[in-house]
Amino acid sequence: MRIFASLSLAVFALTPLAATAQTPAAPQVVAQTPPMGWNSWNYFAGRVTDKDIRDSADLIVSSGMKDAGYIYVNIDDTWEGERDASGVLHTNSKFPDMKGLADYVHSKGLKIGIYSGPGSKTCGGYAASLGHEEQDAKMYADWGIDYLKYDLCSFIPDVLEKQAPNDHAAQMRLMFAAYDKMGKALKATGRPIVYSLCQYGWDAVWEWAPALGGNLWRTTGDITPHWDRIYAIVSQQAGLESYAGPGHWNDPDMLEVGNGKLSLAENRTHFTLWAILAAPLLAGNDLPHMKPEIKAILTNRDVIAINQDALGKQGTRTYSDGEVEVWTRHLQGGALAVAIIAAGDSRYSTHPFHLNLAKLGLHGPQSGKDLWTGKPITLTDSQPIEIESHDVLLVRIATPK
Numbered sequence: 470m471r472i473f474a475s476l477s478l479a480v481f482a483l484t485p486l487a488a489t490a491q492t493p494a495a496p497q498v499v500a501q502t503p504p505m506g507w508n509s510w511n512y513f514a515g516r517v518t519d520k521d522i523r524d525s526a527d528l529i530v531s532s533g534m535k536d537a538g539y540i541y542v543n544i545d546d547t548w549e550g551e552r553d554a555s556g557v558l559h560t561n562s563k564f565p566d567m568k569g570l571a572d573y574v575h576s577k578g579l580k581i582g583i584y585s586g587p588g589s590k591t592c593g594g595y596a597a598s599l600g601h602e603e604q605d606a607k608m609y610a611d612w613g614i615d616y617l618k619y620d621l622c623s624f625i626p627d628v629l630e631k632q633a634p635n636d637h638a639a640q641m642r643l644m645f646a647a648y649d650k651m652g653k654a655l656k657a658t659g660r661p662i663v664y665s666l667c668q669y670g671w672d673a674v675w676e677w678a679p680a681l682g683g684n685l686w687r688t689t690g691d692i693t694p695h696w697d698r699i700y701a702i703v704s705q706q707a708g709l710e711s712y713a714g715p716g717h718w719n720d721p722d723m724l725e726v727g728n729g730k731l732s733l734a735e736n737r738t739h740f741t742l743w744a745i746l747a748a749p750l751l752a753g754n755d756l757p758h759m760k761p762e763i764k765a766i767l768t769n770r771d772v773i774a775i776n777q778d779a780l781g782k783q784g785t786r787t788y789s790d791g792e793v794e795v796w797t798r799h800l801q802g803g804a805l806a807v808a809i810i811a812a813g814d815s816r817y818s819t820h821p822f823h824l825n826l827a828k829l830g831l832h833g834p835q836s837g838k839d840l841w842t843g844k845p846i847t848l849t850d851s852q853p854i855e856i857e858s859h860d861v862l863l864v865r866i867a868t869p870k
């Protein structure tokens with residue numbers, strides 16, 4: 470499947486389509502900060518139903534998640550039925566009335582998202598949009614859809630391998646054209662719809678997605694609720710920070726907070742890193758059974774404020790010392806977020822980690838707030854910092870010196 474893996478974008482730099490892709494995008498009216506909401510895939514996968522979406526919308530409101538900023542309720546794959554003789558795609562029996570469902574979600578003051586792809590089939594083998602892009606976009610707008618995740622999947626065998634076998638340059642043009650087509654179809658509806666590209670972070674998607682109308686683009690393959698996978702994804706974000714900004718975001722995939730067997734520390738660190746990375750905050754957990762400590766992580770206003778910072782500047786790993794990593798994010802008004810992560814085993818207390826403030830461009834003790842305890846903290850070079858394995862210290866320094 471990794472047909473583009475060795476692709477160099479330089480090959481396309483001279484093509485007319487790539488030239489188009491470099492023209493500045495029109496002003497964005499959506500996703501001025503990273504989208505926040507919930508998506509059905511990480512917990513429900515193919516089992517999701519209309520009722521699950523309604524229940525989740527109810528719970529986003531009653532849990533306080535809506536007030537904390539979670540607005541999009543996104544249906545992922547497996548809602549699709551068959552196309553009729555006029556090409557109209559119907560929903561399957563799990564989603565008997567999509568317009569009614571969208572109205573319900575809207576009645577809660579939330580927005581609703583849906584899923585398709587440029588191939589004939591989705592990743593789950595359901596009908597996708599190939600040859601029906603305008604028709605589908607119009608139908609989404611008629612239903613009141615506010616967000617589309619558009620997943621490459623069968624476009625590879627359906628189009629790329631058939632029309633341009635072993636021709637990377639031609640395959641790239643086909644993929645640009647496919648994402649561009651749906652981007653334009655969404656715009657033509659006149660409805661503001663967040664456009665989320667899902668092609669697993671291949672082909673330097675961050676370089677061309679914004680010009681095709683993409684508001685976010687996956688930068689990796691699928692996340693799973695395992696520390697090693699989450700940490701591998703985080704490592705793949707290095708160097709992508711310059712591509713993110715208001716209206717266009719790197720997407721290291723949806724949150725697994727509260728899923729699987731992630732420890733509390735791992736959930737906290739996962740959420741911290743998504744805040745530092747200016748990543749979309751799309752929860753993917755089982756809301757009816759959300760534990761209080763998981764809700765506390767997902768609704769930590771201080772951490773969400775880092776994620777949603779209006780400057781829109783994605784953070785980066787500033788340095789690492791063994792398995793301790795120091796990530797920073799510059800915030801509006803000159804503030805700085807510093808996340809110190811014990812990515813491996815915790816350091817022996819006989820040899821604890823010490824921060825090197827000069828490496829962060831800081832001089833002398835720094836007063837800040839520990840965003841996970843809510844308490845004031847002073848960061849110095851001399852104070853040993855002991856962090857449990859996979860846990861994090863996240864500090865916001867309002868006036869760094």
Ligand code: GAL
Nearest residue numbers: 510545546592593620667691
């Ligand atoms: C994958 C995608 C997942 C999910 C799934 C649905 O390709 O990365 O996030 O959408 O398809 O089939």
